[in-house]
Amino acid sequence: MLKRVIKILTNKPTKIDRPVFTKYFEKENKQIKDLEQLLKISNDASKKIIEQDIKKLRYGHIGENNVYYELKNSFIPMICLHNVRLKYKGMVAQIDFLAITCKYIYVIECKNLIGDITINSQGEFIRHMKNSHGKVISKEGMYSPIVQNEKHINILKEILKQELKYKNKLKRVESLIVTANPKTIINKTYAPKYISDKIIRHDQIIDKIQSYESDNKTNWVFIEDDMRKISEILLKYHKEAKIDYNKKYNLPIKGDKKYNTYTSSKYNDIKKEAYSKKNQVKIKSDEELRRLLKTYRLQRSKQDNLQPYMIFNNSTMEELIKIRPKDLYELRNIRGFGETKCEKYGKDLINMII
Numbered sequence: 001m002l003k004r005v006i007k008i009l010t011n012k013p014t015k016i017d018r019p020v021f022t023k024y025f026e027k028e029n030k031q032i033k034d035l036e037q038l039l040k041i042s043n044d045a046s047k048k049i050i051e052q053d054i055k056k057l058r059y060g061h062i063g064e065n066n067v068y069y070e071l072k073n074s075f076i077p078m079i080c081l082h083n084v085r086l087k088y089k090g091m092v093a094q095i096d097f098l099a100i101t102c103k104y105i106y107v108i109e110c111k112n113l114i115g116d117i118t119i120n121s122q123g124e125f126i127r128h129m130k131n132s133h134g135k136v137i138s139k140e141g142m143y144s145p146i147v148q149n150e151k152h153i154n155i156l157k158e159i160l161k162q163e164l165k166y167k168n169k170l171k172r173v174e175s176l177i178v179t180a181n182p183k184t185i186i187n188k189t190y191a192p193k194y195i196s197d198k199i200i201r202h203d204q205i206i207d208k209i210q211s212y213e214s215d216n217k218t219n220w221v222f223i224e225d226d227m228r229k230i231s232e233i234l235l236k237y238h239k240e241a242k243i244d245y246n247k248k249y250n251l252p253i254k255g256d257k258k259y260n261t262y263t264s265s266k267y268n269d270i271k272k273e274a275y276s277k278k279n280q281v282k283i284k285s286d287e288e289l290r291r292l293l294k295t296y297r298l299q300r301s302k303q304d305n306l307q308p309y310m311i312f313n314n315s316t317m318e319e320l321i322k323i324r325p326k327d328l329y330e331l332r333n334i335r336g337f338g339e340t341k342c343e344k345y346g347k348d349l350i351n352m353i354i
Helices: 002-007 030-038 043-073 144-163 168-172 202-213 222-236 246-250 263-277 287-304 312-322 328-332 339-353
Strands: 022-023 080-087 090-102 105-111 116-119 125-130 138-141 175-180 197-203
Touching: 002 116, 002 339, 022 328, 030 246, 043 080, 043 090, 043 105, 043 202, 043 246, 043 328, 080 144, 080 222, 090 144, 090 222, 105 144, 105 202, 125 168, 138 312, 144 175, 144 222, 168 175, 175 202, 287 312, 287 339, 328 339
Parallel strands: 022 080, 105 175, 175 197
Antiparallel strands: 080 090, 090 105, 116 125, 125 138
16 A cells, blocks of 8 residues: 555556567468468368458458557657457456556557448447449448447456456556548447547557646556556456357368358258248348338337338348348348348248248
């Protein structure tokens, strides 16, 4: 206690004078390198999906590199960690950057957003995709990065509460959403203040942190021992993700001619069910399928408490009608259907279409 008091009274809570990384940013992304190797043994169907995932990972890595550059070249005394995957009581929090200063713990989510984003008065995020002439060609809802980061923060708080017995100090955890794509325009005109204040461009992150740090109302600080202890605890709970690439991308198993399913056995069940229906049920007309998709979209939007276009918009609906995906491989190639939506709506849509 005396040590803490002396450090606070002398206004020297830490000897750190610039950012110190206890978990470094890796210039070469291991997952990208792994996927590049998998391309050499992948089949035609999985190759396309792997190439898409590599593109997304590269794009995201560029965004994180921009944030890393800003943090590293600031002169803010802080301990930083990159790419921390906290696992606690069956829950997982994937955090892009953590920055621990004498006053706050910043949980930083990097978003390399594509298209222009509007945040409405309800805090909903709506993506507008434009063509080469600048005309909006589609509009779709997206999962709120604010909500996503808050879930990560809740897990982090539970860990600090258990390990360090923190209570009031947990109020010092701040969420920051950093957009790393300079071409993306975010319209925050009607966004609630608690949301608009937390969304910034990567070149604004240092100014934002400094504004928090200059708050003289804070009556308690983390000394260097606290900062390092927090870092050690979080690294203790960091668990690298183990990805079964064979299972995820339907790759051949060494010594076996059989192939795995795309993501899990239930996806294989969907394909079998779809095949069976295809051979028993008369093909639906475009108009009938459009009516079924609209009805389903409305029902799911009420069930999930979302706007209908956030399930899928009209442009995506027409693509579903035109392509008529018969399994999750084909569904994933339709704009707007990533793993999350395939997981949530895939079985229903395939059974409806086939």
